[in-house]
Amino acid sequence: MTPVLELRSVSAAYGPFRALFDVSLTVNPGEVLALVGSNGVGKTTVARVASGLVAPTSGSVFLGGVDMTGRKPYRFARAGVAHATEGRSVFATLSVEDNLTLSFARARGRKGVRSGLEIAYELFPVLERRRRQAAGTLSGGEQRMLSMARVMVEVPKILIADELSLGLAPKITMELYASLERLRAEGTALLIVEQHVAHALRLCDRVAMLDHGTVSWTGSGTEATSVVAQFLEPSH
Numbered sequence: 045m046t047p048v049l050e051l052r053s054v055s056a057a058y059g060p061f062r063a064l065f066d067v068s069l070t071v072n073p074g075e076v077l078a079l080v081g082s083n084g085v086g087k088t089t090v091a092r093v094a095s096g097l098v099a100p101t102s103g104s105v106f107l108g109g110v111d112m113t114g115r116k117p118y119r120f121a122r123a124g125v126a127h128a129t130e131g132r133s134v135f136a137t138l139s140v141e142d143n144l145t146l147s148f149a150r151a152r153g154r155k156g157v158r159s160g161l162e163i164a165y166e167l168f169p170v171l172e173r174r175r176r177q178a179a180g181t182l183s184g185g186e187q188r189m190l191s192m193a194r195v196m197v198e199v200p201k202i203l204i205a206d207e208l209s210l211g212l213a214p215k216i217t218m219e220l221y222a223s224l225e226r227l228r229a230e231g232t233a234l235l236i237v238e239q240h241v242a243h244a245l246r247l248c249d250r251v252a253m254l255d256h257g258t259v260s261w262t263g264s265g266t267e268a269t270s271v272v273a274q275f276l277e278p279s280h
Contacts, residue, residue, distance in 0.1 A: 046109045047072050048202045048233045049094055049125075054103035056089050063089040065257045066103070071202060076224075076234040078244035078265070081254035087237045088130055090254065091206045094235060095127035096120035108201070124201030130210065130237075133191045136180025140171050140190055143179050147194040164193040167223050185216030192220060202233040209240055217243060245269060 047070040056064040063086045071077045079087050092098040093105060096117035104113045107123045120127075135143050141161065148160030165172035168189040174182060179190055188208070195203065205224065209217040221243050228234060228247075238244040245251070251268035253261040 045072055047106070048075075048108060049235065050106040051090070051093065052104045052106070054090075054093055054100045054105065056086075056093055056098055056100050058098075062101075063257055064093070064100075067254075067257070067259055068103075069252050069259060069262070071233050071235050073201075074228070074231055074233055075250065076228060076236065076248040078236045078238060078241065078248035078251045078268075079254060080238055080241040080244065080251060080268075083239055085254045086257040087239070087254055088206055089257075091127065091129075091204045091235070091237050094120075094204055095125050097127070125204065126195040126198065126200035126202070127204045128192050128195050128206060128208070130206040134179040134182075134187050136178065138179055139176050140179055140182070141175040143190055144171075144193060148197065151198055160197050163197045167196060167226070168193055168219070185212045185220075188212060188216070188220065192223060196223065196227055199227065199230050200232055202235060203227060204235045204237070206237045207239060208236065209238065209243055221247060241268075 049071040051067055051069050054064055054067045055062065067090060069077065079090055081087055089098060093100055096112065096115060096119065099114050104111055106112065107120065107125065112120060112123065144161055144164050145157050148157045152160055170186055171190060171193060174186060179187060182190065208220055224234060224247060236244045236248060245265055245268060248265045250262065250264055252259050
């Protein structure tokens, strides 16, 4: 089976600061891999390398068996990678519907906007109720839903979700993870990057633990429950 995503001996740096050291991992078709570890160990850098936002200083990145190392992020997107980045990437002064319309017009063309909006509102009904509201005035959880809707509607080959639950109420986190369940059911592979790992462990097939920029352990979700117990924190 050819992995959807494969990192082979990847190292990465920000100027003189080395963030990753010889990281290797794979995500297979339809699989959920949780990348866990404490804050500052390089999880977000792995996500950025996997979507082309950061070029590795050494090693290789493959998508569906094709070497994508050093290619621009739009090439990764065209190859089926969607990246829900850490935080709330929305256009604050535009309405919810304008945010979605811009994304869908670019991805689907103007004729595909209406169907894109229908899917987004089905995924996150609260966005339809807030469709005329400026995105910057939404709650943190609603902004996260908006940023997720912008990348989920196209049903990517792999979705990289970076710190999905960060700073969100438990109810919102549950809704976001339910949307990931639906996406997985449609065949999308998932790379879930989490510091608070309890949610990810309930969904994932496998776990890779990152420590000081290196993969220190990999195993099944069941095995991981005891191994990563030191990283588990109460849901928030």
